[in-house]
Structure formats: structure tokens, C-alpha cells
Amino acid sequence: MRGRFIVLDGVEGAGKSTQMPRIADWIRKRHGEPVTTREPGGTPLAEQIRALTLADQDEPLPPMAELLMMFAARSVHLENLVAPALDRGQWVLCDRFVDSSYAYQGAGQGGRDEPIAWLEAQIVAARQPDLVFIFDLPVERVMERVRQRQAMDRFDRADTGFLQRVRDAYLRRAAADSSRYCVIDGAQPVDVVSRVIIEHLEARFA
Ligand code: TMP
Numbered sequence: 001m002r003g004r005f006i007v008l009d010g011v012e013g014a015g016k017s018t019q020m021p022r023i024a025d026w027i028r029k030r031h032g033e034p035v036t037t038r039e040p041g042g043t044p045l046a047e048q049i050r051a052l053t054l055a056d057q058d059e060p061l062p063p064m065a066e067l068l069m070m071f072a073a074r075s076v077h078l079e080n081l082v083a084p085a086l087d088r089g090q091w092v093l094c095d096r097f098v099d100s101s102y103a104y105q106g107a108g109q110g111g112r113d114e115p116i117a118w119l120e121a122q123i124v125a126a127r128q129p130d131l132v133f134i135f136d137l138p139v140e141r142v143m144e145r146v147r148q149r150q151a152m153d154r155f156d157r158a159d160t161g162f163l164q165r166v167r168d169a170y171l172r173r174a175a176a177d178s179s180r181y182c183v184i185d186g187a188q189p190v191d192v193v194s195r196v197i198i199e200h201l202e203a204r205f206a
Contacts (some may be wrong), residue, residue, distance in 0.1 A: 003086040004031075004205065005127070007097040010135030011167050013145025014186030015193055016095055019135075022194045026201060027091045035085040038095035040073035043080045049073040064115070067105040071119045074098070078127055086127075098124055099132060099173055107169030108162050131204060133197060134174045137186040139163045 006023065008016040020036060027034040040050040053061070053069040061069075074097075085092050098120050105111050137145075142163050174181035182200050184193055 001089055003034075003089050003091045004131070005082065005086055005092045005094070005129045006201075007094050007099070007129040007132040008135065009096050009099045009103075009132055010170050010184070010186070011137055011139075011142045011163065013142050013149075014135035014137040014184075015190065016135050018190055019133075019193060019197060020093065020095060023197060023201070024093055026198055027093060030205075031091050032089075034091040034093050035081065036093045036095075037077070037081060039077060039097055039100065040070055042073075042077040042082075042094070045080070046073040046076040049076070063105065063109050063111055066109075067101065067111065067115065067119070070101050070105060071123050074101075075123045078123065083127060094129070097129060097132070099134070099170060102173060103166045103169040108166040110165075129180070131201075132174075132181045133200075134170045134181055134183045135186045136167065136171065136183050139167055141187065142167070 006027075008019065008023070010016065024034050024036050039046075040053055041047040049069055049072055053066060053073070082092050082094070098116075101116050101120075102113060106113050106116050139160055143160065171183065174183045182197075184196060186193065188196075
């Protein structure tokens with residue numbers, strides 16, 4: 001049987017990385033060893049594209065170039081890691097996916113959705129996630145958590161307006177398709193969040 005494709009996405013600092021290993025454990029016990037991965041990145045080549053895209057450069061990266069790089073990384077990742085794993089019957093747990101492009105390159109940067117939707121149709125096509133958890137947190141909390149981090153990349157220095165547009169875009173996309181999306185309140189204690197996610201997984205993939 002084909003594996004399942006589970007995505008964790010949402011604003012920074014809302015607890016995705018804390019929940020990843022817990023969800024991986026749940027998958028491991030029921031469905032065998034999952035592939036845990038991330039975007040942009042996940043394979044050596046896609047990680048190189050990630051490093052190029054996120055690094056602080058003296059030369060500006062035009063918004064369309066940034067979008068294309070996100071999708072270049074996504075294409076490599078899907079073809080070389082995600083799709084083969086799903087075909088083998090392995091489950092894939094991925095930190096960020098196409099919703100990040102709509103949220104950051106689209107809503108956040110004021111880019112149009114059309115080019116994103118076109119790239120999604122070409123590159124992702126039918127390989128859509130089975131379930132997407134959107135980790136949500138008020139923007140003030142996102143700013144606090146981002147400031148506490150040691151290393152900052154180009155994307156972390158965004159202002160409140162930008163982050164608000166990013167957050168709103170995630171929530172809008174989740175609301176438009178409740179069969180595939182589940183919004184997680186990242187302000188809750190870590191164990192509560194894990195329980196909510198596991199309950200959702202149990203109900204969904206029983
Ligand atoms: P991470 O630090 O959570 O792994 O994410 C790296 C950054 O990349 C984060 O600020 C969100 C951004 N990003 C996009 O802007 N578009 C995308 O399509 C993806 C996958 C990530």
C-alpha cells in the first residue's frame with residue numbers, strides 16, 4: 001500500500017520541530033519507519049538550494065527567483081525522496097510544504113497566487129499531502145520566539161505586518177479545506193499539542 005504524506009506547516013516558533021519526533025514515533029509504532037524530512041531541502045541537492053535561498057546575500061534575490069528556487073528544491077525533493085518513499089509504502093513526515101510558498105512568497109511578500117498555483121500544478125500535481133497540520137500562534141508570540149533564537153536567516157527578520165499576512169494565509173488555506181487541514185494551537189502546552197495531533201492521526205488513519 002502507498003505510504004501517507006503528512007505535512008507540518010505554519011508560522012515559525014509554533015512547535016513544529018518539537019512535535020516532529022513525537023509524530024514520527026507514532027508512525028513508527030503503527031506503520032514502520034517514516035521518512036522525516038523538510039522543505040526547502042530534504043536531499044543533498046535540495047539542501048544546497050535551501051542554503052542558497054535562505055542565506056543573507058549582498059545581492060538582492062528577486063521575489064520570482066525566490067519562488068522558483070523554492071519550487072526547484074521542491075521538485076528535487078519530491079522526485080528523489082518523497083515520491084519513491086510513498087511508492088515503497090513508507091510514510092513521509094515533512095516540515096513545511098507548498099502552503100509555505102503561498103504564505104511567504106504569496107501573501108507575505110505580496111506575490112500573486114497564480115504563478116504559485118501554476119508551479120504547484122506542474123511540480124506537485126497529484127502528490128498532495130494526505131494531511132497538513134498548520135501550527136498557529138499569534139504574531140507577537142512568533143516575534144518573541146524568533147528573537148530568542150540564536151541564528152537568524154534572511155526570512156526571520158520580517159516585520160509584524162509580514163508575519164500577520166503569513167499567518168492569515170495559513171489560516172485561510174486551512175479553512176478552505178477542512179478535510180485535509182488541521183489547525184494546531186501552538187500556544188498550548190507541548191504535551192497537549194501532541195495529544196491533539198495523535199488523536200487526529202488515530203481518527204484519520206485508524
Ligand atoms: P524553517 O527554518 O522553518 O525550516 O524554514 C525556512 C524558511 O523558509 C522559513 O522562513 C519559511 C521559508 N519558506 C518559504 O518562504 N517558502 C517555502 O516554500 C518554504 C518551504 C519555506
